[in-house]
Amino acid sequence: LVGTLADQGAVAIERTTLAADIEKARVDAETERLRTALLSSLSHDLRTPLVSILGAASSLHAYEETLKPAQRLDLVQTIQEEAERLNRFVQNLLDMTRIGAGALTPKTDWVDLADVVGAATGRAKRMLRHRPLRLDLDPDLPLLALDPILLEQVFFNLIDNACKYSPDGSAVTIWARRRDRHVVIEVCDLGPGIPERDRERVFDMFYRVQAGDGQTAGTGLGLAICRGIIEAHGGTISAQSGINDAGTCIVITVPVGDAPDLPDQGEADAQ
Ligand code: ADP
Numbered sequence: 001l002v003g004t005l006a007d008q009g010a011v012a013i014e015r016t017t018l019a020a021d022i023e024k025a026r027v028d029a030e031t032e033r034l035r036t037a038l039l040s041s042l043s044h045d046l047r048t049p050l051v052s053i054l055g056a057a058s059s060l061h062a063y064e065e066t067l068k069p070a071q072r073l074d075l076v077q078t079i080q081e082e083a084e085r086l087n088r089f090v091q092n093l094l095d096m097t098r099i100g101a102g103a104l105t106p107k108t109d110w111v112d113l114a115d116v117v118g119a120a121t122g123r124a125k126r127m128l129r130h131r132p133l134r135l136d137l138d139p140d141l142p143l144l145a146l147d148p149i150l151l152e153q154v155f156f157n158l159i160d161n162a163c164k165y166s167p168d169g170s171a172v173t174i175w176a177r178r179r180d181r182h183v184v185i186e187v188c189d190l191g192p193g194i195p196e197r198d199r200e201r202v203f204d205m206f207y208r209v210q211a212g213d214g215q216t217a218g219t220g221l222g223l224a225i226c227r228g229i230i231e232a233h234g235g236t237i238s239a240q241s242g243i244n245d246a247g248t249c250i251v252i253t254v255p256v257g258d259a260p261d262l263p264d265q266g267e268a269d270a271q
Contacts, residue, residue, distance in 0.1 A: 045089050049082035092221045099228030106147035120155035127163040134173040145257040150229045157222040158187040166191030188242045188249040199239040203227045
């Protein structure tokens, strides 16, 4: 009997070791996949805007004397837009590193959602220039305990996606309402939408849905970063289809905290 028990123990240990080995191999393969994806994304996403910047700068230099003002402006704009793209990419990489290291600690403050959305749409002005932006934020929303800089990054990434993945001229809507102890926020577009089978995976790092044209530039980091930031605030984020199954709605919920008793303006003035 003792022998049998010992044998069973040995088998159990062997099974556990085997399961651990399989898990380790899976983690190693995933790490390798992420590393390769990061390197190819890094080289592509750093090089593309750099090549455009170098090209525009050399033209400005070489044809300094002969360029018409409109041509000069065009080249300067290219440099500015591509530098902004680089900046966004580096910001996303920094956020991703912090999320990966579990070091993303929101510096929360009591903020008005409208201010954060306003800051993000202001930053995204150039992307939004060819389409209507519909803001439908309940004016009576409570103040929320959020890190305004991180949340601006979330809205900026979502507006960036809404513009990248929907036709020029179609509307982008940002909607927010209070639902009990949460505020629900939606960023919606009228593009082709995200297929149901991909709606969870698009929040994985480097995951990109194979678009019909396969041309849209991107790293597959934006939504992973949004999820990291929203979850660090105790909220949730998911992808859904829009009204009548048209387009994409990214739905965020953030908890309503116990806002501090702020003196109203009358009281503040009296002091
Ligand atoms: P990126 O846009 O850099 O590829 P994201 O993490 O922001 O990375 O998005 C992951 C993928 O999800 C995108 O490649 C795209 O396939 C899909 N996606 C994201 N937002 C939208 C949207 N608004 N409409 C359609 N597809 C989207």
